[in-house]
Amino acid sequence: MNDKTIYKIGGTNIGGSNIEEIESRGYKKAVKSFQIKYPKLQEVWVEWVKNGVKLSKLQKLPMGRKKKLGG
Numbered sequence: 001m002n003d004k005t006i007y008k009i010g011g012t013n014i015g016g017s018n019i020e021e022i023e024s025r026g027y028k029k030a031v032k033s034f035q036i037k038y039p040k041l042q043e044v045w046v047e048w049v050k051n052g053v054k055l056s057k058l059q060k061l062p063m064g065r066k067k068k069l070g071g
Contacts, residue, residue, distance in 0.1 A: 009034045011044040028063070035061050 007030040010019035024030035031046060047056040
């Protein structure tokens, strides 16, 4: 059984309707791997399916510890 979830992440500054699909075991790992590719984004939309229900969230970036991010 596959315990990974597909997260669709897209930001307003990426260029229109570009949505990147990331397969990950968790929400936090998916968002962090995305923010490494696009470090200048301030917020992104994240969509995923859990138990047959489509969920979405507006995530502010950067996500993580302030000490590790240099803030």
